Each structure stands twice: as structure tokens, then as C-alpha cells.
Amino acid sequence: xxxxxxxxxxxxxxxxxxxxxxxxxxxxxxxxxxxxxxxxxxxxxxxxxxxxxxxxxxxxxxxxxxxxxxxxxxxxxxxxxxxxxxxxxxxxxxxxxxxxxxxxxxxxxxxxxxxxxxxxxxxxxxxxxxxxxxxxxxxxxxxxxxxxxxxxxxxxxxxxxxxxxxxxxxxxxxxxxxxxxxxxxxxxxxxxxxxxxxxxxxxxxxxxxxxxxxxxxxxxxxxxxxxxxxxxxxxxxxxxxxxxxxxxxxxxxxxxxxxxxxxxxxxxxxxxxxxxxxxxxxxxxxxxxxxxxxxxxxxxxxxxxxxxxxxxxxxxxxxxxxxxxxxxxxxxxxxxxxxxxxxxxxxxxxxxxxxxxxxxxxxxxxxxxxxxxxxxxxxxxxxxxxxxxxxxxxxxxxxxxxxxxxxxxxxxxxxxxxxxxxxxxxxxxxxxxxxxxxxxxxxxxxxxxxxxxxxxxxxxxxxxxxxxxxxxxxxxxxxxxxxxxxxxxxxxxxxxxxxxxxxxxxxxxxxxxxxxxxxxxxxxxxxxxxxxxxxxxxxxxxxxxxxxxxxxxxxxxxxxxxxxxxxxxxxxxxxxxxxxxxxxxxxxxxxxxxxxx
Amino acid sequence: xxxxxxxxxxxxxxxxxxxxxxxxxxxxxxxxxxxxxxxxxxxxxxxxxxxxxxxxxxxxxxxxxxxxxxxxxxxxxxxxxxxxxxxxxxxxxxxxxxxxxxxxxxxxxxxxxxxxxxxxxxxxxxxxxxxxxxxxxxxxxxxxxxxxxxxxxxxxxxxxxxxxxxxxxxxxxxxxxxxxxxx
Numbered sequence: 001x002x003x004x005x006x007x008x009x010x011x012x013x014x015x016x017x018x019x020x021x022x023x024x025x026x027x028x029x030x031x032x033x034x035x036x037x038x039x040x041x042x043x044x045x046x047x048x049x050x051x052x053x054x055x056x057x058x059x060x061x062x063x064x065x066x067x068x069x070x071x072x073x074x075x076x077x078x079x080x081x082x083x084x085x086x087x088x089x090x091x092x093x094x095x096x097x098x099x100x101x102x103x104x105x106x107x108x109x110x111x112x113x114x115x116x117x118x119x120x121x122x123x124x125x126x127x128x129x130x131x132x133x134x135x136x137x138x139x140x141x142x143x144x145x146x147x148x149x150x151x152x153x154x155x156x157x158x159x160x161x162x163x164x165x166x167x168x169x170x171x172x173x174x175x176x177x178x179x180x181x182x183x184x185x186x187x188x189x190x191x192x193x194x195x196x197x198x199x200x201x202x203x204x205x206x207x208x209x210x211x212x213x214x215x216x217x218x219x220x221x222x223x224x225x226x227x228x229x230x231x232x233x234x235x236x237x238x239x240x241x242x243x244x245x246x247x248x249x250x251x252x253x254x255x256x257x258x259x260x261x262x263x264x265x266x267x268x269x270x271x272x273x274x275x276x277x278x279x280x281x282x283x284x285x286x287x288x289x290x291x292x293x294x295x296x297x298x299x300x301x302x303x304x305x306x307x308x309x310x311x312x313x314x315x316x317x318x319x320x321x322x323x324x325x326x327x328x329x330x331x332x333x334x335x336x337x338x339x340x341x342x343x344x345x346x347x348x349x350x351x352x353x354x355x356x357x358x359x360x361x362x363x364x365x366x367x368x369x370x371x372x373x374x375x376x377x378x379x380x381x382x383x384x385x386x387x388x389x390x391x392x393x394x395x396x397x398x399x400x401x402x403x404x405x406x407x408x409x410x411x412x413x414x415x416x417x418x419x420x421x422x423x424x425x426x427x428x429x430x431x432x433x434x435x436x437x438x439x440x441x442x443x444x445x446x447x448x449x450x451x452x453x454x455x456x457x458x459x460x461x462x463x464x465x466x467x468x469x470x471x472x473x474x475x476x477x478x479x480x481x482x483x484x485x486x487x488x489x490x491x492x493x494x495x496x497x498x499x500x501x502x503x504x505x506x507x508x509x510x511x512x513x514x515x516x517x518x519x520x521x522x523x524x525x526x527x528x529x530x531x532x533x534x535x536x537x538x539x540x541x542x543x544x545x546x547x548x549x550x551x552x553x554x555x556x557x558x559x560x561x562x563x564x565x566x567x568x569x570x571x572x573x574x575x576x577x578x579x580x581x582x583x584x585x586x587x588x589x590x591x592x593x594x595x596x597x
Numbered sequence: 598x599x600x601x602x603x604x605x606x607x608x609x610x611x612x613x614x615x616x617x618x619x620x621x622x623x624x625x626x627x628x629x630x631x632x633x634x635x636x637x638x639x640x641x642x643x644x645x646x647x648x649x650x651x652x653x654x655x656x657x658x659x660x661x662x663x664x665x666x667x668x669x670x671x672x673x674x675x676x677x678x679x680x681x682x683x684x685x686x687x688x689x690x691x692x693x694x695x696x697x698x699x700x701x702x703x704x705x706x707x708x709x710x711x712x713x714x715x716x717x718x719x720x721x722x723x724x725x726x727x728x729x730x731x732x733x734x735x736x737x738x739x740x741x742x743x744x745x746x747x748x749x750x751x752x753x754x755x756x757x758x759x760x761x762x763x764x765x766x767x768x769x770x771x772x773x774x775x776x777x778x779x780x
């Protein structure tokens with residue numbers, strides 16, 4: 001056994017539930033996890049080789065083969081394409097001499113697509129060896145590759161830093177915050193630590209009571225009342241409980257948590273402490289997407305500061321017997337891990353496959369213990385609610401949706417970025433605020449949300465009307481709706497965990513049908529099929545990804561049916577893209593049959 | 598009124614759906630009172646001799662001959678039914694769809710357990726009489742218009758019976774839960 005692998009596994013206490021960390025560290029040090037490593041890890045952890053392989057093969061950033069000295073992950077989300085991704089991708093292929101999905105012959109460059117990396121406000125964006133390069137141009141691509149060929153590291157070619165904490169010595173990133181509007185909750189001024197003093201004056205029941213009275217809803221998108229979730233957890237049996245913060249932020253078009261993690265990590269950690277106190281948790285875990293690894297030192301530094309101040313560790317904030325700490329758990333590139341039960345599975349070192357429910361995580365969660373999973377923004381709101389009171393919070397927003405919401409707005413607008421607004425704003429007001437340019441449609445809530453058109457622009461953003469996790473992708477009138485929908489559908493194909501059959505296969509069938517329509521071979525029944533088959537997704541999959549994967553198709557046909565009808569073959573009841581000559585080319589060539597006919 | 602005429606065929610499939618048709622047991626006597634058969638393995642009529650009312654297709658399209666037969670059926674039948682998993686989705690033959698044709702042929706004729714020692718000249722079958730293998734196995738509705746789909750592997754005899762009787766009599770089809778199975 002190689003001592004390197006052995007020492008890495010030992011570093012995590014030979015604990016199989018820390019398999020993610022082990023694979024991440026090995027990938028970092030060796031560039032990949034090869035079959036020998038897999039055997040060694042399995043032996044050392046006393047688990048089967050397949051257990052290691054299934055986790056390894058699930059995540060986008062893990063590989064059994066080397067992925068080049070410089071591993072380049074270019075975002076392939078819709079907005080990246082809108083901002084010129086195609087040319088940038090071509091430039092990368094030309095400059096590195098390799099195609100996407102492969103490593104150059106000299107082993108220097110690995111070129112890969114990746115799903116939205118949380119930089120929709122500064123696309124096209126690329127991650128190279130963990131370093132983010134936003135707003136990449138074809139010129140910049142050539143410049144980067146030339147510098148790499150000269151032996152420079154990715155960090156060495158970062159030549160200007162973004163604003164705010166992106167400038168700090170612990171981040172040094174080109175990413176910009178684009179915090180375009182501060183609101184009265186998340187981005188209002190406050191004094192770090194005050195909320196912990198307030199917390200110390202209350203018992204956990206009283207803390208929960210305040211949050212319940214504020215009517216705070218979870219900010220990840222589902223909108224479940226936070227106070228009630230906490231209460232459920234306290235009522236579950238078991239003395240070991242966990243608080244997980246969901247910073248996976250994988251929904252294409254959302255990037256608000258990135259700005260919170262950059263500018264307000266202390267606010268988030270205070271929120272995690274308060275939540276931990278309320279539910280009686282033993283440990284808090286920040287589940288952070290690998291794409292945000294560039295924030296790691298910054299976050300760890302803030303955690304250390306908290307420990308020095310006595311806000312983490314033993315008797316937190318002077319509360320006798322409240323022993324609590326926070327650790328960061330990295331993901332490795334999987335959208336589905338933003339689903340809370342998949343996130344828990346991932347934290348346990350497994351594939352990010354959603355669990356069946358019930359039991360719910362508040363009953364049986366992380367390590368089978370009662371667990372609360374909260375969004376970053378939710379936990380930040382908790383701090384301000386505790387400081388200013390539930391009544392103050394209830395004065396903002398709408399009746400059923402109190403407070404403020406961070407919107408991540410991107411696409412065909414003049415001011416892409418994060419806006420903190422009160423719930424209840426209309427889409428039309430939002431478009432004006434973000435400087436939309438001839439908007440045709442808005443994808444509310446990312447691909448899993450709803451594509452709304454002009455007819456719905458007066459609807460309001462709140463749980464009574466148009467719920468959202470905050471991703472708003474504005475689509476200008478120069479865009480083609482079926483194309484947009486195809487990108488979203490391809491995203492779901494890539495990110496499906498593969499567990500439920502309709503999510504694994506029907507998504508592909510729907511995409512192919514869309515492609516048939518885009519190719520001008522569709523007929524009216526194809527549109528009807530998309531609707532009728534798409535509806536099955538909602539009832540036949542077990543998690544939110546599968547249930548919502550047909551949403552872009554369904555809501556776009558509902559709102560933009562003429563865009564589809566304009567490109568189908570009229571007056572025909574059947575259309576096909578099947579071409580016999582093309583279909584037999586390969587076999588005729590193989591057996592040497594000529595002429596190919 | 599003359600009896601409706603039925604034609605059937607098996608493309609890339611195991612013939613199991615036709616076997617299931619025979620599972621209607623003694624009702625086959627009723628069936629021949631209701632319909633006449635034209636081109637079908639049931640009566641071994643090889644070529645269409647007249648326009649048919651109902652065409653039943655078992656299996657998907659794996660080669661050029663399957664495509665040819667399927668198009669013939671579309672031309673000669675007023676109503677086409679995809680019968681069973683292979684016709685509807687490609688079924689087991691479609692498991693090769695993720696594997697390049699080159700590898701499939703090599704496995705079948707060059708490296709397979711029964712060929713690797715006997716096919717010493719590394720011959721891949723190539724005769725003008727042989728149909729050409731398609732790049733993948735296609736479900737029937739991707740090639741011609743299909744009017745009805747009867748799922749199952751194979752579809753239960755009762756499902757086939759109910760569907761045929763409903764089509765012929767014009768009555769509503771009985772679809773109790775027990776007769777629809779997807780595997």
C-alpha cells in the first residue's frame with residue numbers, strides 16, 4: 001500500500017463516511033483516483049471496491065483517468081451560451097489542440113464541460129485547477145493557454161481581483177460580487193456577535209418561537225417554514241442532531257450564496273450557530289459546492305476567528321454545555337446534491353441519490369440522526385430576525401411570504417447580479433430594476449422553475465403567486481424559445497442521478513423530440529406528446545429534479561405555443577428524421593459493402 | 598359486411614408477442630369468426646395480397662429489411678399497432694444502442710466465444726442478399742406513423758384480445774389494471 005493514500009485515509013480517521021474528503025484530497029494531490037488507489041482506499045476503509053467506485057463515478061470532478069496538468073472546466077449553461085460560450089469553447093479547442101471531454105496528447109490540458117458554476121452574472125466563466133476566470137474572451141483564452149505553456153500556474157495568471165472580499169489575500173479572485181442592491185435584511189449593517197448574545201439570553205424553545213412567529217420560509221426554493229422544520233427536529237428522538245447548511249447552489253442561474261459566502265461568512269456562521277442551538281445540534285456542516293473552493297481559506301479563516309472568540313467549540317457564546325463546531329464538507333460537482341436528502345448522502349461519502357421519504361431528514365438524516373438542512377440565505381435571515389424581532393420581519397414582504405429575497409438575475413439585462421428585494425415585487429418591476437433589454441421571457445427559479453412570458457409579467461414574486469429560489473434568467477426577444485428549452489432539458493439529462501427511470505430516459509426522449517421540432521421535422525402531435533409525456537415526470541419521479549425536469553417544456557408550450565407551432569410541418573400527421581442511407585453507413589463501411597446503399 | 602383483415606409481422610424481436618397472441622387459447626376460434634388474416638406468420642402468407650384493416654407489428658427496426666417490411670405494412674394497413682416493448686421502445690435489441698456497430702459486429706463474428714476460433718479468416722458477413730444493420734435499433738413510431746401501442750413484454754393475451762375485439766366491434770376497449778403490464 002502506498003503511504004500517501006494510507007496517510008490521506010488516516011487523516012480522516014479511516015472513516016468511510018468521509019470518503020468524499022478522501023477522494024477530493026487524492027484528486028488534488030494526484031490528479032485522479034486510479035484503480036490501484038480504489039483498491040487501497042477500499043482495503044484501508046474496510047469497504048468494498050464498488051462502494052468506492054460508485055461514489056467516485058458519480059461526481060463530475062472525480063475521475064479514474066488523469067485530466068491534464070491544467071484541468072479546464074468550461075460552464076455550459078444557457079447564459080454562458082447567450083454570452084458567447086461557443087466561440088470561447090472553439091478557442092479553447094484550438095489553443096489546446098484537444099476536444100472537449102479529452103486530454104491533450106502531451107497531457108498538459110484537459111478540456112471539459114461543466115454545469116452552471118454559479119457565475120451567471122459574469123459568463124462565459126471557466127474553472128482552471130480550481131481558479132475561476134469569469135468573462136472569458138477568445139483573446140483571453142489564447143493568453144491563458146500561452147501562459148500555461150510557459151509554465152505559469154492558474155493562480156499566477158489571475159491579473160485583477162474582483163471587488164469587496166474578492167480582493168482579500170485569502171481569496172484573490174477575479175470573481176466580482178455584482179451586489180446591485182442591498183436590502184433591509186441580509187445586506188443591512190449589523191454588529192457580528194450581537195445575535196449570539198441575544199441567543200444566550202433565550203432558551204432553544206424561545207429561539208424557535210421567534211423564528212416561527214417571523215414566518216420565515218426556507219430560501220432554497222421549496223419555501224418550507226423554517227421554525228416548524230426546527231421544531232420537528234427537536235421532537236425527533238435522539239440526542240445527537242445535526243445542522244446542515246446547503247451551499248450547493250447548483251440551480252443554473254443562481255449565485256446569491258456566492259456573494260453571501262464572500263462578503264458575509266460571519267453572518268452565515270452566526271445563523272448556523274443559532275440554528276444549531278435551537279435544535280440542540282452536536283455539529284454544523286456547511287456543504288459547499290466544489291465550484292466555490294476558491295473561498296475555502298477565507299471561510300476557514302472566519303471559522304478560526306469564531307473559535308478564538310469562543311463562538312465555536314466548548315460552551316459556545318458562554319452557554320454552559322452548548323458544545324458546537326462547524327466543518328466544511330465539499331461536494332464534487334453534482335446538481336442533485338442540492339436536494340436535501342441527496343446532500344446528506346453525499347455528506348456520508350456516498351452517491352448523491354435522493355432518499356425515499358418519509359422518513360424525513362428531521363427524523364432520520366445525517367448518519368441516521370435527526371437533521372435540519374437549511375439554505376445559506378435562510379440561516380442569514382435567522383440572525384437578523386433574532387436581532388430585530390419577528391414583528392419587524394413581518395412588516396416586510398407579503399402576507400404569506402415575509403421578509404426579503406435575494407434574486408440572482410442574469411441573461412439579457414444591463415445589470416446582472418444580486419438584488420435584495422422585498423417579496424411581492426412584480427416580474428415587470430424586476431425587469432426594469434435589472435435593466436432588461438427587450439425581454440421575451442423570464443425563467444423564474446432556474447430550469448426547474450417556470451418560463452413566464454409577457455402575459456405573466458404582472459405576477460408577483462412570492463409563495464402566494466410565483467415562488468422562486470431566486471434564479472431569474474431573462475431571455476431577450478432575439479432568442480429562440482425551443483433552443484432555450486433544449487439547453488435546460490440537456491442540463492437535467494446531465495444531472496439526473498439515474499435512479500428513477502422516467503428521469504433517466506424520458507428526459508432524453510423529450511430532448512430528442514424537441515430536437516426533431518427544432519430541426520423542422522416535428523408535427524402537431526409531437527407538441528402534444530411533449531405535453532402529455534412531460535406531465536408524467538411530476539408523478540413518476542421521487543425527487544424534485546425529476547419531478548421538475550419537464551417544467552421548461554411544459555411552461556414554455558403553455559406560454560409560447562406559437563413559437564413551436566411556427567416551426568413544425570403543417571398539415572402533416574407524421575414527421576420523421578429517420579434516414580435509411582445514413583443509418584446503414586456505419587455497418588456497410590464495417591463489412592466493406594460498396595456502394596453504400 | 599366483410600370481415601376485417603389483419604396482418605402481423607415480427608421485426609427485431611423474439612416472437613414472444615406472437616406467442617402471447619396464441620395465448621388467447623380457444624378464443625382463437627372466435628377470432629377467426631371475427632377477422633381474416635392476410636400477410637402473417639400465423640398463416641404463412643408472405644406478401645400482401647390486398648389492403649388490410651389492421652397491421653400488428655412486433656419488434657423494432659434493427660436492419661434495413663425491418664424498415665422495408667414496416668413501410669410495407671404502413672402502405673397496406675389502415676391501422677398500425679405497435680405490439681410489445683420492442684416495437685414501442687426497441688426493447689432488448691436496443692441494448693446495443695450505446696455500443697458502436699463496429700464493436701457489435703466484432704463481438705458477434707470475430708471475438709465471440711463461438712466464433713473466435715472458427716472464424717479464422719475474420720470474415721464479417723457481407724452478401725447482397727443480407728440486410729444492412731442499422732446504426733441503432735429504432736422503435737417503429739420513429740420510422741412510420743403508429744396508431745396504437747400495446748405495452749408489455751409480452752403484452753398479456755387478454756390485452757391483445759381486448760384491443761382487437763374493440764377495434765373490430767367499435768366498442769370501447771376494456772383496460773382493467775391486471776391486463777396492462779409493462780414487463
